Amino acid sequence: MGKIIAIANQKGGVGKTTTSVNLGACLAYIGKRVLLVDVDPQGNATSGIGIEKADVEHCIYDILVDDADVKDVIKQTAVENLDIIPATIQLAGAEIELVPTISREVRLKRALETVKNEYDYMVIDCPPSLGLLTINALTASDAVLIPVQCEYYALEGLSQLLNTVRLVQKHLNTDLMIEGVLLTMLDARTNLGIQVIDEVKKYFQDKVYKTIIPRNIRLSEAPSHGQPIIIYDPRSRGAEVYLDLAKEVVVNG
Ligand SMILES: Nc1ncnc2c1ncn2[C@@H]1O[C@H](COP(=O)(O)OP(=O)(O)OP(=O)(O)O)[C@@H](O)[C@H]1O
Secondary structure, eight states, rough: OOOOEEOOOOSTTTSSSHHHHHHHHHHHHHHOEEEEEETHHHHHHHHHOOOOGGGOOOHHHHHHHHOOHHHHEEESSSTTTTEOOOGGGGGGGGHHHHHTTTTTSSEEEEEETTTGGSSSSEEOOOOOSOSHEEEHHHOOOOOEEEEEETTTTTTTHHHHHHHHHHHHHHHTTTOOEEEEEEESSSTTTTTTHHHHHHHHHHHHHHGGOOOOOOOHHHHHGGGTTTTHHHHHOOSHHHHHHHHHHHHHHHHHH
């Protein structure tokens, strides 16, 4: 049975999509069968892995709102072992359209269960909010990975996220675990980065991944080429660290 990991933090621009795409691609690179699930209406994971929006006939919206069969929505990517459930801007309406529907929080869970045996890992890219889309992702997942950007106020807003995780654990998904906290966009030239690392480790202790993602220009260029870093520039520091993260995720079980 595949492990489902939600990449979540309601703060914008902390590295959720970069981590979803590159963790997914690196897990695939080391031979795991991976499904990337784009639950962000911005659809950046979809375009970042090289899927043209114009080529997307069905997307995650059809699964969540119209009960479409997951198998009809999954697309292969150019990366071996890596499939995707794409998102388009149509998904922006789902947050509101789902409100009056039956079992609105468990729709993604039920859908992913139908293909869970076909993958070793499913990685869900969440939107920057704690609405119904993120709740669906947390309800469907075995674990949540929280990217935290190495900047001032890094911990700000995390108590809201942790509160949402606790509510989901209590009411919707008792099995949900905190997979780990990932420090992202570290600028090693500043003392600030080191202070943030200390602060986050004090708070989350052994939940913080050993792998820390530095700021790396190649990581920010790769999405515009529709490629994960492991394909775009396999020798870059960015490729190295996301491969380290994939291995850490596998070792953690
Ligand atoms: N390690 C890194 N080094 C350099 N640039 C990065 C790195 N990680 C992310 N970025 C860039 O920072 C921006 C925000 O990253 P990303 O889109 O992954 O964040 P996000 O949390 O998914 O954002 P949103 O909340 O909008 O969904 C992007 O332009 C991305 O290319």
